[in-house]
Amino acid sequence: MWTHKAWQGRLVAHPLPTHERLRHYAGWCTAVEGNTTFYATPSRETVASWAQQTDPDFGFVLKLPRVVTHERHLGDVDEPLRAFLHAIEPLGPRAQALWIQLPGSFAPADVATLARFLRRLPTTHRYAVEVRHPAFFVDSRATALLARTLAATSTEWIPFDTTTFFARPPTSDAERDAWTKKPRMPLRSEALTDRPIVRYLGCDDPDRTSAGWQRWVATVADWLHEGRSPTLFVHTPDNADAPVLARRFHDDVRARVPALAPLPEPPSVQPLTLF
Structure with a gap:
């Protein structure tokens, strides 16, 4: 990936x-x-x-x-x-x-x-x-x-939360492709161990994606307060902004759990030049 x-x-x-x-x-x-x-x-x-x-x-x-x-x-x-x-x-x-x-x-x-x-x-x-x-x-x-x-x-x-993605009909080629391939999974949010893993599928709209994961922000914050070490993976139909969205999710959780360590600083990316 x-x-x-x-x-x-x-x-x-x-x-x-x-x-x-x-x-x-x-x-x-x-x-x-x-x-x-x-x-x-x-x-x-x-x-x-x-x-x-x-x-x-x-x-x-x-x-x-x-x-x-x-x-x-x-x-x-x-x-x-x-x-x-x-x-x-x-x-x-x-x-x-x-x-x-x-x-x-x-x-x-x-x-x-x-x-x-x-x-x-x-x-x-x-x-x-x-x-x-x-x-x-x-x-x-x-x-x-x-x-x-x-x-x-x-x-x-591992729950695979696709409820946000399937809440509205697709509006792009990437969403239409994912609509035919991704499973329509009912929501499950219970953890069985001290290291829960969640897979979350959003959509092209980052704000809709963020709104859909707010329930997971609350759940992950609760897990952290219980002493668990959760991992959540953020997906979208084309995954073009998945790392950015993952960091946005992490920021949302840190707002509730200030003791959570920050993510590393991303490497700088120099723009492409002709020379």
């Missing part, structure tokens, strides 16, 4: 060599979603470069490979899971959580499979699960079953 084209030359310097791009992103935010690991397990050398570009307290929330979650449905996954865990070792404490995003077909009847999978995972990492089947949000028995299963292994439940 830190190589997003819309940020180059505007939020981060351009051109930048590959081994410097994450370093510049880390000047804006203190955590990142590792979505590319869903499509392919990176090499240890690549992951070592990520570690070299970030401080030890920078957080990666890395998605498990799709061969584990979507193709083999959490069964017979020892080999690809072992390869993935070996590859991310260079991150050390930066591997904040391993993100188990399950397909919409994963239903309450499959929770027993998830429970077996979670019990076999090494305790050297924290884990967080994202589900998309509507029953987990509207059926109280399914909600309770999944929450108990996750809590038994100190696994977090």
Whole structure:
């Protein structure tokens, strides 16, 4: 995500060599979603470069490979899971959580499979699960079953809040594209562990996006007062201003929790010249 084209030359310097791009992103935010690991397990050398570009307290929330979650449905996954865990070792404490995003077909009847999978995972990492089947949000028995299963292994439940985005019809090409691809998820705001993770999808309008996240400002402030360490990722349909919006969210939380440390100062970006 830190190589997003819309940020180059505007939020981060351009051109930048590959081994410097994450370093510049880390000047804006203190955590990142590792979505590319869903499509392919990176090499240890690549992951070592990520570690070299970030401080030890920078957080990666890395998605498990799709061969584990979507193709083999959490069964017979020892080999690809072992390869993935070996590859991310260079991150050390930066591997904040391993993100188990399950397909919409994963239903309450499959929770027993998830429970077996979670019990076999090494305790050297924290884990967080994202589900998309509507029953987990509207059926109280399914909600309770999944929450108990996750809590038994100190696994977090990641909510993906798309309610603001779907509150009004799309008005741009980026919004129309996201309208067909993003899940319409009911709102959930309960934390199961001391390190909750939230994914929030806004819209093109930054003020609407900000208005929609105010409930999360209150929730995150409460979590901080309880001694938890939450992470919230801000998305929009094109993500062009996502780092700016993430910092705006952080400022909103700091207004309620003044003791919260400020984010790092972003690197200066020199305008492009012809010479």
